[in-house]
Amino acid sequence: MEDHLMRRTKRLKRCHEKPVCRQRGAPIQFSDLPVDVLGTILSKLPPKEMVRTSVLSNEWKHIWTVCPKLRFDGAAMCGQDVAGTQHYTRKFIDNVNGVLKQYHGKVVEEFGVKFEFDAMLAEHLDCWVNFALSSRAKNLALDLLPARWGLRPDRYRFPIELFDGGRISRLQHLQLSCVSFDEPSSQLCGFPNLKKLDLDVVNITRKGLEDMLSNCSNLEWLSIGRCHLDNDELRVHRPLPRLLYLNVAYCAISKIEFIAMNLQTFVFQGSWINFYLGTALALKDVKLYLIGKITLNLAMTVLPFLFPRAQNMILHCSLPLKMPWPQGNGSKFSLLKYLQLKFLVLPEDLLNLLSLASFLSAAPFIEKLEIHFAIRTLPQGSELIRRLPGSTYRYLKNLSITGFAGCTGQVELLLHIVENAPNLEALTIDRANHYGSIEEHVWQSRSKALDIARRHLDGRLSENTKVSIM
Numbered sequence: 001m002e003d004h005l006m007r008r009t010k011r012l013k014r015c016h017e018k019p020v021c022r023q024r025g026a027p028i029q030f031s032d033l034p035v036d037v038l039g040t041i042l043s044k045l046p047p048k049e050m051v052r053t054s055v056l057s058n059e060w061k062h063i064w065t066v067c068p069k070l071r072f073d074g075a076a077m078c079g080q081d082v083a084g085t086q087h088y089t090r091k092f093i094d095n096v097n098g099v100l101k102q103y104h105g106k107v108v109e110e111f112g113v114k115f116e117f118d119a120m121l122a123e124h125l126d127c128w129v130n131f132a133l134s135s136r137a138k139n140l141a142l143d144l145l146p147a148r149w150g151l152r153p154d155r156y157r158f159p160i161e162l163f164d165g166g167r168i169s170r171l172q173h174l175q176l177s178c179v180s181f182d183e184p185s186s187q188l189c190g191f192p193n194l195k196k197l198d199l200d201v202v203n204i205t206r207k208g209l210e211d212m213l214s215n216c217s218n219l220e221w222l223s224i225g226r227c228h229l230d231n232d233e234l235r236v237h238r239p240l241p242r243l244l245y246l247n248v249a250y251c252a253i254s255k256i257e258f259i260a261m262n263l264q265t266f267v268f269q270g271s272w273i274n275f276y277l278g279t280a281l282a283l284k285d286v287k288l289y290l291i292g293k294i295t296l297n298l299a300m301t302v303l304p305f306l307f308p309r310a311q312n313m314i315l316h317c318s319l320p321l322k323m324p325w326p327q328g329n330g331s332k333f334s335l336l337k338y339l340q341l342k343f344l345v346l347p348e349d350l351l352n353l354l355s356l357a358s359f360l361s362a363a364p365f366i367e368k369l370e371i372h373f374a375i376r377t378l379p380q381g382s383e384l385i386r387r388l389p390g391s392t393y394r395y396l397k398n399l400s401i402t403g404f405a406g407c408t409g410q411v412e413l414l415l416h417i418v419e420n421a422p423n424l425e426a427l428t429i430d431r432a433n434h435y436g437s438i439e440e441h442v443w444q445s446r447s448k449a450l451d452i453a454r455r456h457l458d459g460r461l462s463e464n465t466k467v468s469i470m
Contacts (some may be wrong), residue, residue, distance in 0.1 A: 074115035112141035141175035155180035190215020228252035290317035304331030321352035336363040342372040353409030373403030406449030
């Protein structure tokens, strides 16, 4: 039995040592690839280049039509012509119509047009939208925003009448720029299966927008930009249980009210307005880019109430600072770990920067803090440093300050944070203005400002703290 096993092992060893001869098959042709693979490869090409593959051979003549994604970009298709001319627009129209003629009867998953709106386009856009809907498109994008436009640019009238029940239910992604909804709001019945909606410079009534959004119950991603509602309120009364991302940018709105209990990211750009996002307990990321001034007291009392479970927050604004300094006895950010502050420092607030410590008092679990100053002042180097009552920021590990000018208020804030952060691992101080590069007339004060920082930090930092002063 043992001899038999040894002989068998030797035979197997000799078999493994023999070279393996593989029979050569016919070379694989590009056209032999599965249709879905072909479509994925061709979708990476601009439409103009995709169509040009038809000249390679007879077999390739129509192979490009398997691509399920059609994106028509005027700059890419008519780049050598002068934009804005009739010839430029006519060339784009002819090119798009030529491609669509070859796609008749085929399924198109994604259809997009990026071209500055021109009255010549209106009739053709109606046909293209109808083509996309007839081709069972799931994604529709019309980016018609001109490079230069006034407060009331001409807009394409969106043909909502082309959307019957079946066509509306198929749409999952919809992007509209520089379009107008002129139909009565009763026709804006919403898109029941829409997951992503992007509206930019869209002319629509408040009621029309509310009706549309109230009937998008499966919406996951929503962006509303530069849609002016004449400072009216935007209230979506029906819950949006699947909404994860909400962006509202530069809209003439006086109030926003959404019921989005699973919202994770909220982005707002514009003047301060009233927010109500329901019980958005899953909201983790908040980004506020505010135009105009808000008071520190407002920020400290309202923001923790609106976003109690935020973990990451960005706040860019003009923030007047006044005495007395808030001591953090109000609302708390119970879960905030990352905070970025970026604002213009007014001359009258140079001595009140220490009041920014109230953000730390309101966020006891903060781990990373960035403060970006836009400041115009010369280094002062005062030895009269004021201090707040002792606090402990035991979770703070990373502190970054840009726009450090060496003024007394910045030094007071810096020392307060450093002396109360026993576990600080990284400290970055940069003289450069985070809003842009340092202007020539302040270059001479750079070294003095940084020397002030080094002198005041001497002996106050742990050996475990990595320091970068630039």
